[in-house]
Every structure is written in structure tokens, then in C-alpha cells.
Amino acid sequence: MRLPESNNQENLNALGIYEMGNCLIIPAPQDINPNSALIIQQTILSEVERKSIKKILYDVSVISVLDSKTYGILWGTAQMAAMMGARTVFISFQPGVASALVDLDSDIDSIQTASTLEEGLEIIKMGSVNE
């Protein structure tokens, strides 16, 4: 699913994504599913490329159910962004989602998480030695 380049600003607005410095803040929708996760992924990657975004805060605090397929897309988004030079921190997984991800045997070691946006910004700042 590839989004037309010209629609990127519209997508950013529709998805509630905003930019602060070279940091993208993404609010995941409550009813996230593989399709919406892929649309967000595509939008993030094209922003990383177009604006040399270095930091991504992916706010997952409203998600109460996350299956392995959708989590796989979120995980993949962070890995892809990393290959393009941007670091992702997931903000505030709910306890039920965290328990399920462990029970689902998901790869949780290779993602970074924080409990609040402020903490996420701190983590991301600490890692950016080149800036």
C-alpha cells in the first residue's frame, strides 16, 4: 500500500502526526489494525526520507488490543526507520498489551519503550550524540 507523495501532508493531518524539531510524534489509533499500521508506516518512512527525521515517538497508549500481526508491523516500522537513521521509542504500552506481547513471544528486546512522552524525549535525546 503506497500513498501518493502529494498526499503526505494530508495523511499527516488525518493521522494526527506532528513534527517537533526533527522529531515525529505519532498517536496510534485505538482500533489499530494491520492496514492502518501499514498506512502509518508508509507515512513515517516517507517523512523520515523527506525531512531527515531523526527521532520518532510512537504513542501507543490508547491501544488496548494488539495482535501479533499488527505488532509485527509496528516492530518493522521501527527497524525500517532505524535503517534510515531515525530512532523510535514506543510510548506507554498498556499492561494488557504488554502481557499479551510477552505471551505472544513477540520480539520485544529490539524496541525501545518509555512510560511517558517526556521520558521518551529524554531517552531519544540521550542517544543522539551527533546532534
Add this chain to the structure above:
Amino acid sequence: MIIKIEQPSDNAHAVISVKKLSAEIGFDSVQQSLIATAVSELSTNIIRYAEKGSIQIRHIQSGLKDGIQIVAEDEGPGIKNITRALTSQYSTGNSLGLGLSSVKRIMDEFEIETEPGSGTRISVRKWIQT
């Protein structure tokens, strides 16, 4: 309640219904999310491997215990190697696993009946811990 699973959007219906029922039965919010995740895995498997099927959810009781039962049924290709399907494996990315080991871990009881060519029936139960 029986929910027909015929297209990816039916997954959301199943997840919302099971969250609602598990809350009514008295599961806490963490357990509700876990049960809903198990249903989402079962429903995704139906769409992916059998194209269509159904998920039945109901309140069950045993003595003084309350619980929930979920039955996922399809008439798809069945599972050739159950042992392998139940082997724990990473389910990230392009998952080849069925996520069944995870469903088994989340729920308290797990039964599977399957035969190549004649579909699969997975019945799982979870009880409220008192």
C-alpha cells in the same frame, strides 16, 4: 454469541465482542486484553488459512468459578502437523507461525481438533482466578 469471520474487518467485531463479554463476566482489564488478543490471533488464522469460519464466545460456569469459552471453527485445509503448529516461535514480522502456542499460553484450557482437508476446531477456556 457466534461471530462470522469472513473478512479482516470481522476481526474487530470479534475483538470488541469478546472484550465486552469478558468485562461483563468480571475479568480485569489486563485479562480482557489478553483474551481479546487470543481471539484476534484465532480470527486472523481463520482469515489467513481458511478464508472463512466462525468464532463463538460464551460465559461458562463450573461450580463457583466463572469463565469464558471461545470456539474458533473453520472448514479450511486443517493443520497437518499439530505439534509443529503448537511449537513456540517468534511471531514478529511475516509470521509463519499460527500463534497457537501463544493462545495456549494466554488461556487456561486448550483443545484442538483438526484433520487435513476437513477444517479445524479450536476450543479454549479461561477462568477468573479467585
